[in-house]
Amino acid sequence: MNAREPIVEVRDLTNRFGEQAVHEHLDLTVYRGEILGVVGGSGTGKSVLLRSIVGLRRPSEGAVRVFGQDLLALPPEQRSQLERRFGVLFQDGALFSSMTVAENIALPLIEHAGLTREDATRLATVKLALVGLSMDTAGKYPASLSGGMTKRAALARALALDPEVLFLDEPTAGLDPISAAAFDQLLLTLRNALGFTVFLVTHDLDTLYTTCDRVAVLSQKRVLVADTLEKVAATDDPWIRDYFHGPRGRAARSSLSI
Amino acid sequence: MATEGTPGTASIDLSSGTGRLVVAGDWTLPYYASLHAHMRICCNQVSDHTAVDFTGLGALDTAGASLLADLLGPARVARLAAGTGLAAERAALLQTVGSALAAYCKPARPRRSKGLEDFLARIGAGVESFGKQTLLLLGFVGIVFEALGRNFWRPKHWRVTSLVSHVEQTGLNALPIVALLSFMVGAVVAFLGATVLADFGATIYTVDLVGYAFLREFGVILTAILLAGRTASAFTAQIGSMKAREEIDAIRTLGLDPVELLVLPRVLALLVSLPLLTFIAMMAGVVGGAVVCYATLGITPTMFINLFHEDIHVRQFLVGIAKAPFFAFLIAVIGCMEGFKVAGSAQSVGEHTTSAVVQSIFVVILFDAIAALFYTGMGW
Numbered sequence A: 001m002n003a004r005e006p007i008v009e010v011r012d013l014t015n016r017f018g019e020q021a022v023h024e025h026l027d028l029t030v031y032r033g034e035i036l037g038v039v040g041g042s043g044t045g046k047s048v049l050l051r052s053i054v055g056l057r058r059p060s061e062g063a064v065r066v067f068g069q070d071l072l073a074l075p076p077e078q079r080s081q082l083e084r085r086f087g088v089l090f091q092d093g094a095l096f097s098s099m100t101v102a103e104n105i106a107l108p109l110i111e112h113a114g115l116t117r118e119d120a121t122r123l124a125t126v127k128l129a130l131v132g133l134s135m136d137t138a139g140k141y142p143a144s145l146s147g148g149m150t151k152r153a154a155l156a157r158a159l160a161l162d163p164e165v166l167f168l169d170e171p172t173a174g175l176d177p178i179s180a181a182a183f184d185q186l187l188l189t190l191r192n193a194l195g196f197t198v199f200l201v202t203h204d205l206d207t208l209y210t211t212c213d214r215v216a217v218l219s220q221k222r223v224l225v226a227d228t229l230e231k232v233a234a235t236d237d238p239w240i241r242d243y244f245h246g247p248r249g250r251a252a253r254s255s256l257s258i
Numbered sequence B: 001m002a003t004e005g006t007p008g009t010a011s012i013d014l015s016s017g018t019g020r021l022v023v024a025g026d027w028t029l030p031y032y033a034s035l036h037a038h039m040r041i042c043c044n045q046v047s048d049h050t051a052v053d054f055t056g057l058g059a060l061d062t063a064g065a066s067l068l069a070d071l072l073g074p075a076r077v078a079r080l081a082a083g084t085g086l087a088a089e090r091a092a093l094l095q096t097v098g099s100a101l102a103a104y105c106k107p108a109r110p111r112r113s114k115g116l117e118d119f120l121a122r123i124g125a126g127v128e129s130f131g132k133q134t135l136l137l138l139g140f141v142g143i144v145f146e147a148l149g150r151n152f153w154r155p156k157h158w159r160v161t162s163l164v165s166h167v168e169q170t171g172l173n174a175l176p177i178v179a180l181l182s183f184m185v186g187a188v189v190a191f192l193g194a195t196v197l198a199d200f201g202a203t204i205y206t207v208d209l210v211g212y213a214f215l216r217e218f219g220v221i222l223t224a225i226l227l228a229g230r231t232a233s234a235f236t237a238q239i240g241s242m243k244a245r246e247e248i249d250a251i252r253t254l255g256l257d258p259v260e261l262l263v264l265p266r267v268l269a270l271l272v273s274l275p276l277l278t279f280i281a282m283m284a285g286v287v288g289g290a291v292v293c294y295a296t297l298g299i300t301p302t303m304f305i306n307l308f309h310e311d312i313h314v315r316q317f318l319v320g321i322a323k324a325p326f327f328a329f330l331i332a333v334i335g336c337m338e339g340f341k342v343a344g345s346a347q348s349v350g351e352h353t354t355s356a357v358v359q360s361i362f363v364v365i366l367f368d369a370i371a372a373l374f375y376t377g378m379g380w
């Protein structure tokens, strides 16, 4: 890991929906190779922040730079080049409903990596196996998957191109605890081997404790703190106190220190 | 990480007697095809005891790791720890991919198609599904009548707001297009009449032609076909996307009746708006005819109205407008029913929307033909 090269820079970001401001003067930096956990209460704008970073939402004010570039200002061809280096897992999966699970994952492999359909399907099943989905899921349509299976299939699609930056919106929500732990392990293994950067929105305290290098807390329309877990947990803020020192926060921490 | 890429290779080095597998270069997604070829060549010559040299290995990602794990075999990957010139995190990646691969088995091969047999099977399936569709439609009509009868005497269950909003969407918003189209078709019919009847010196009957055509047939059928395209598709798409996102199920689990909530307001709204639009279409068509009569035949509007009044009985109007409620009912019911048939995917919404339009236009024209036979038989 070289000297803290920033991958994502959010500067003075403001997002409004009509009258309602979701973010105001928000600053955040994500560095190469780190796993950044993003936490915050429901409706504090984590998903909106993610959408702003990947260029799906034009900020009301402020700038977002990914790999040092402003996505929304790039010509389409270069923007597409840049977007290939992303992997995005949306909160509700967003699998293509008219394709089977395997086809969903094979699509970017065929379109961007130029694989043949056969190779792509083979690799797609490998990715599915990685996230813990068996062969018979590959041929199913998204409508016939369970909630947790949808999450995993979407994760496999996000991982399809071995992206340099992964944006994950609540990847472990709806997974059973065993799968969630396996996911944490997978994320760490892949990050260590491939060195990618992860922007991880999560409510799962265990994921936070096991995987994240730094944690950013979204509250009061901005990033309250972004630092290592110990420092964040020690911050003097009522919400943070309740979050990390509430019954669940204590349980997750103690299970880790044992 | 961002070093200049060198395509990955795997080769067998035989210089050291027993043979040594040399893995070099970048084992990454861009080189997948060539790596796969390398792997297949070496695959047969690698046993569980072949020594492996990883020192030349460049970048490695999950795609490359999956090929490498395949090449090395599950047993070796499992005990692949230190001492092979492989960094710990890479060994971990290989092991993760390897154990995932162990759960991987070959997909079942797709069934070979047999030309004629498949063709016949398709025809059979088509006929069978046609029969089923008809039965379903009749069943759905029954359900709608049942819901209508059940709620007729219970004003509390009338969805007045929803009804009014659908009347606006299906009726008021469609008014301009219906009027414009009818006006133009009226003009075209008058032109035709003027041209053909001129040979017989009977151009004056153009008025009758336009009047009969629009009151009996064109007014109602043009409106019905327009609404079949415009409204049946909208109903299917609305209900279909609700179905795809389990909203219909949510309505049921809340103890509410989707037919009462979604279908009745739509059916009733179309029962209101289609006859009204039909009336507008008739008028617009006749006006279109009158304009052409004036412009090409010199029949003044006063004369037009007088002739119209003399020759065309109110029965023609009644016979035409009487068909409107039936068309309205059929279009609305088919639109809603197709919506309920949607399953899961966005693709399915599209398929059923198309099907709703095709079916409702077909049914409208079929019904119109039957009505024409009936009216002729009755001497109307």
Ligand SMILES: Nc1ncnc2c1ncn2[C@@H]1O[C@H](COP(=O)(O)OP(=O)(O)OP(=O)(O)O)[C@@H](O)[C@H]1O
Pocket (backbone or CB within 6 Å): A017, A022, A040, A041, A042, A043, A044, A045, A046, A047, A048, A049, A091
């Ligand atoms: N398209 C939109 N139009 C209007 N308001 C929106 C839109 N999208 C999001 N919002 C609002 O922005 C706020 C933040 O939403 P967001 O989805 O980012 O929350 P979140 O932090 O991801 O919550 P959760 O943890 O529940 O997923 C919410 O108040 C939401 O109502």
Ligand SMILES: [Mg+2]
Pocket (backbone or CB within 6 Å): A046, A047, A048, A091, A169
């Ligand atoms: Mg969210």
